Amino acid sequence: MTDAFKMFLIALVTSVASQLLLGPYILRLQGVVPVPATTVAGMVEQSTPPPGGAAGPNADAKLAAPNLEGIAVDEARERFRAKGIEIIEDGERDGSGAAPGTIVQQRPAPGAELSSKEIRVVVARKSEDVKVPELVGKTIDEARRAVQEAGLDLADPTPEVSDKPKSTVLRQSPPAQEAAKRGSIVRLVVAEPASIEVPKLTGLYLGKAKKTITDSGLAIGPIKRVEHAELGEGYVMRQTPVAGEHVPPGTDVELVVVAPN
Known part of the structure; x- marks a missing residue:
């Protein structure tokens, strides 16, 4: 080398x-x-998200419960199945006008945190038909009890002048034995005695006062006579009921008149 x-x-x-x-x-x-x-x-291992996981700080963020009220339960299941949300029925109740099978209540409430991806719901029950009871001839209190027992609701009764006893049911709608949805409204017409306005009798003399009473549909009641130095015999000084008061037909009208001298 x-x-x-x-x-x-x-x-x-x-x-x-x-x-x-x-x-x-x-x-x-x-x-x-x-x-x-x-x-x-x-560094590579930390930056690579785990299989099936979501990267970033919001990977563990909770979902908010959607609003399902008013949606048919089958439609809700179909709509949210792809998101992994399970709709579980928790029973039925009267829907107060909601269509049968639609959701009327949910838990968790709309917007609340959905921790388990389960939403429990209550759906509207199909309304049952009930028979309307016979109410004509009953008193309003008797009719009210019968309507409640049948599962119906009673509207404020409409008065109508009649010779039937006061508050007697004269007509009803729907009629008796007709099928109606539970919770339907029943309307009644009830008797109200006729009333007469008492005419003014003071200042008249007895003969004229009596004719006025009978012509008005009222009855002549007791007549009391008192002495008076200035007013003439038979002059009406006071009356009961007073003028302008409304009373049933045939009500007695009492008079106080001047006695003979």
Whole structure:
């Protein structure tokens, strides 16, 4: 081996050794910090989301319960099945006008946190038909009890002048024995005695007062006579009931008149 070749080998080995020993120090002087392979691998693992998972800080965010009220339960199941939300029926109740089978209540409430992806619902029950009871001839109190027992509701009764006893049911709608939805409204017409406005009798004389009473549909009641120094005999001084009062037909009208001198 020549001396020149020996010198070449020595220079090559020295250069390689210098790079291995002094390389990191030189990089630090140049502002470059080498990253260990294990660190790089860790960074890759942390930045890669787990299979089937969502990346980012909102990966564990909870869903809000949708508003299902007024939706048919079958439609709600179909609509939210793809989102993994299970609709569970918790019973039925009268829907107060809601279509049978539609959701009238839910838990959790709309907008509340949906932690288990389950929503329990109550659906509207199909209305039952009931028979309207016979109410004509009953008193209003008797009719009210019968309507409630049948599962119906009673509207405020309409009065009508009649010779029947006061508050007797004269007509009803719907008629007796007709089928009606539970909770339907029943309307009644009830008797109200006729009333007569009492005419003014004071200032008249007894004969005229009596005729006025009978012409008005009222009855002549007791007549009391009192002495008076200035007014003439039979002059009506007082009356009961007073003028303008409304009373049933045939009511007695009492008079106080001046006695004969």
